[in-house]
Amino acid sequence: MSSAKQNHAILSERLKSCDVRPTPQREVVLKVILGKRDHPTADEIFARVKSSMPTISLATVYNCLDTLVQCGLIRQVNLERAPTRYCPNLDQHAHFHDEATGEIHDVHLPEDLMIRLKEVLPAGFDARSIDLTFRGKAAPTLTHGTN
Amino acid sequence: MSSAKQNHAILSERLKSCDVRPTPQREVVLKVILGKRDHPTADEIFARVKSSMPTISLATVYNCLDTLVQCGLIRQVNLERAPTRYCPNLDQHAHFHDEATGEIHDVHLPEDLMIRLKEVLPAGFDARSIDLTFRGKAAPTLTHGTN
DNA sequence: CTATATGCAAATAGTTTGCCTGTTA
């Protein structure tokens, strides 16, 4: 029931609903990001995309990523002096950056905390997005979240 | 009462308390960051430092910044595909990144929220630092926080 | 005196830009 054609239709719809042209490049970039619950860099996405679309260019990958982030179809993760990473998870969540392994884990944020976070802003500040990142060590044996 | 000599002694002490050698370069880098409540980039810090120490190199500024961040004497702010910024404010606080102006404002975080934030982590995750950044628009007439 | 930090210049890596061609609505 989830043929390539349907998949294409779904991706195409998602893009149209954001008022952006559903180009094959945008669809495939979105597809590879949604296809894995990790936090790839633009280069990693480029590599994955090339296997199904060998002609795509890195500049186009960057363009698509920018568009998809703008649309809110994917999220961007900013780390310390490291390449930007991209995140398929659209749920309200934070990131835990493991300093030892470099891995990123998603951490679920309860709704009441989100509300509390927004309350912290003084009047006149209107937050369009909230970025919460923890940095530290994760117990090596546990396998919470995604990297 | 706050002569240059005392200032030097204070900065020197701060560095020693972190087990790093209090070199003149580290002191002056720390001094210029503490001297203004904004969020300069490495380049901006380099420019400010050069006025009192024209011989310093950019590479040394980066080294000093890394050291100072490691020590916890300053903080680092990671933005989306933009140069890293540095922050003199050591209080528990978040950042509000104004998308229109690019300015960064400090936002105070109440203690109970910090506690709540740490509670959100699953067992086995030990956070050494928490980074909270809001992105959006600030009312132009208001002048909360620092940029 | 020895470990460590600095300065300089060159290298690297991530990202952006310009320009021309191709594609979408």
Place this chain on the structure above:
DNA sequence: TAACAGGCAAACTATTTGCATATAG
């Protein structure tokens, strides 16, 4: 067919590295 998106290569910018010299404890 008009506006917009893609491909390519070159440019740019932030940051890092290697190595010789200087400095702190």
